Amino acid sequence: MARKFLYFIAILIVLAIAAMFALRFFWDDLAEVAYVPSTAFVEQAPLETNAYQDPAMWLSRPGIGLDDAARWQPAKQGEGRQLPTGGDEAPGDFAVFFVHPTSYLDRSRWNAPLDDAESQRIARIYVRGMASPFNRASEIWAPRYRQATFGAFLTDSEEARQALDAAYADVKQAFEFFLASVDADTPIVLAGHSQGTLHLLRLLREELADSPVKGRVAAIYAVGWPISVEHDLPALGFPACATPAQAGCLMSWSSFAEPADPSRVIEAYSQSPGFDGTPRGDSEILCTNPLTGGIGGDAPAEANLGTLIPEADYSSGMLVPGAVPARCGERGLLLIGDPPEVGSAVLPGNNYHVYDIPLFWENVKQDVSRRVAAWSNRP
Numbered sequence: 001m002a003r004k005f006l007y008f009i010a011i012l013i014v015l016a017i018a019a020m021f022a023l024r025f026f027w028d029d030l031a032e033v034a035y036v037p038s039t040a041f042v043e044q045a046p047l048e049t050n051a052y053q054d055p056a057m058w059l060s061r062p063g064i065g066l067d068d069a070a071r072w073q074p075a076k077q078g079e080g081r082q083l084p085t086g087g088d089e090a091p092g093d094f095a096v097f098f099v100h101p102t103s104y105l106d107r108s109r110w111n112a113p114l115d116d117a118e119s120q121r122i123a124r125i126y127v128r129g130m131a132s133p134f135n136r137a138s139e140i141w142a143p144r145y146r147q148a149t150f151g152a153f154l155t156d157s158e159e160a161r162q163a164l165d166a167a168y169a170d171v172k173q174a175f176e177f178f179l180a181s182v183d184a185d186t187p188i189v190l191a192g193h194s195q196g197t198l199h200l201l202r203l204l205r206e207e208l209a210d211s212p213v214k215g216r217v218a219a220i221y222a223v224g225w226p227i228s229v230e231h232d233l234p235a236l237g238f239p240a241c242a243t244p245a246q247a248g249c250l251m252s253w254s255s256f257a258e259p260a261d262p263s264r265v266i267e268a269y270s271q272s273p274g275f276d277g278t279p280r281g282d283s284e285i286l287c288t289n290p291l292t293g294g295i296g297g298d299a300p301a302e303a304n305l306g307t308l309i310p311e312a313d314y315s316s317g318m319l320v321p322g323a324v325p326a327r328c329g330e331r332g333l334l335l336i337g338d339p340p341e342v343g344s345a346v347l348p349g350n351n352y353h354v355y356d357i358p359l360f361w362e363n364v365k366q367d368v369s370r371r372v373a374a375w376s377n378r379p
Contacts, residue, residue: 035151037107041159044111044146044166052143052177057114059100059127060142069124070098070131070140074308074361076319094218094372095139095182096189098131099171099196101224104149110163111146120144125314130193130357133364137189139182143174147195164198171199172207179213187218187375189368193357197225197252201236205275209237218375219368220250224356226265226332227252230283231274240286244293244367247375251288251367253328255356257339261349266331285332290360291325293367298327301337306362310343317358324359 051057060070103122104112112119127142134140148163182188192200200222208214220238227233233240233250241249256262274280291299304326306319324336336352336359345354357364 035105035107035149036155036157037110037149037151037159039108039110041110041162043162044169047170047173052174057144057174058142059124059144060098060131060140062139062141068140069127070096070142071135072128072132073135074132074317074319076306077321092136092138092369092372093376094137094187094189095178096131096134096137096141096191097175097178098127098134098140098142099145099192099199100126100130100142100147101192101194101196102147102150102153104147105151106149107151110149110152110159111166112149114144114146119147126193129308129310129314129317129361131191133357133361134189134191134368136365136369138186141174141178141181143171143178145170145174153195164195167195168199168202172203175203175207186216187372188213188216189219189221189372190217191221192223194224194353197222201225201227201232201275204236204238209235214238215248218247219371221357221364221368222250222252224254224353225252226254226269226280227286228269228274228280228283229286229332231276231278231280233286235275240295241288241371242294245370245374247371247378249371250286251290251293252286253288253290253326253334253356254285255326255334255336255352255359256329257336257346257350257352259350260329260333260335262331262333262351264349265333265351287328287332287334289326289328289334290363290367293370296328299325301325304360304363305366307340307342308358308361309341310358312344314343319362321362326360 055061055064060068100123103126104116104119131140131142146167148167152160152163190200214237236250238248238250241251270281272280288295289297289299291303301322301324304322304324306321307323308317309320310317324340327335329335339350342355347353352359
């Protein structure tokens, strides 16, 4: 009996090792089967012209009140309490437009229905954790939109492109309403993550680079999407932030713990065309360090003013200072040292993509205040 039991344990170990190797070497194939829709793309009817006048079309906007996810404030370590909604400082006179990342994982459609309860629940969690560092703003706007499903990022099919175009059309419409709603002399801050950043970058290229609105942009946080210094940045119309007190510039980073294995990200990046139409190849990825406020550099954990450590269900969290360091590696990825315990959503290769902003929650909050102040005090 004992020998049979040992055989059984050995078989389980072999199966576990086999599964681990399968995930490591065939992750892309397995993910494609699990997430890429096998159905045809369905053209998305345009939203009504006045769709974004409806407060229900926003996860965050002025007037929502206690249900505004972006106005949530985490407790700080040692305080044992949650700060009141709306922030612990008086709001600054600036408006934020935030585009949330992918929260729709279903493979039955290429674009998320606006009434999909699960994707909207996850989107609210993302806004709570990623838009809340901007809650010193007098206004935060975060639209709901018919986002492309997660599987659209695992294929280069025509259907995937159509899904992303459809999602962008909603974001563009929401942005136009945002601009029409905010006072013309109010500085604006643009922020996004992952799919949200992809749409934000398109807004910069197509709507802002040659627009009078460009002068109102105090800062841009284009996080969780690799930007080529050579092939992408010149087309955006804004420089990378070189100093912490610079205004009208762009911050961007993608976080990996060590040892990092960014091979999947690097491969996809290298094979993709840049905004200038040229393959990105081995060009440098822009890395602005959220702990230094400039391009590149190395900062110890002591410089981290507060990492948002979430509860297991992501319904709440606590700010912990000194949790992770940050240094920009050779290829332009942000390395954060040993893997921190911040939640269960770490991707293969020690990729902390989901936590790009929460890792540096308090520093982002301080950073945006400095840049808005610099914009207000410009000559």
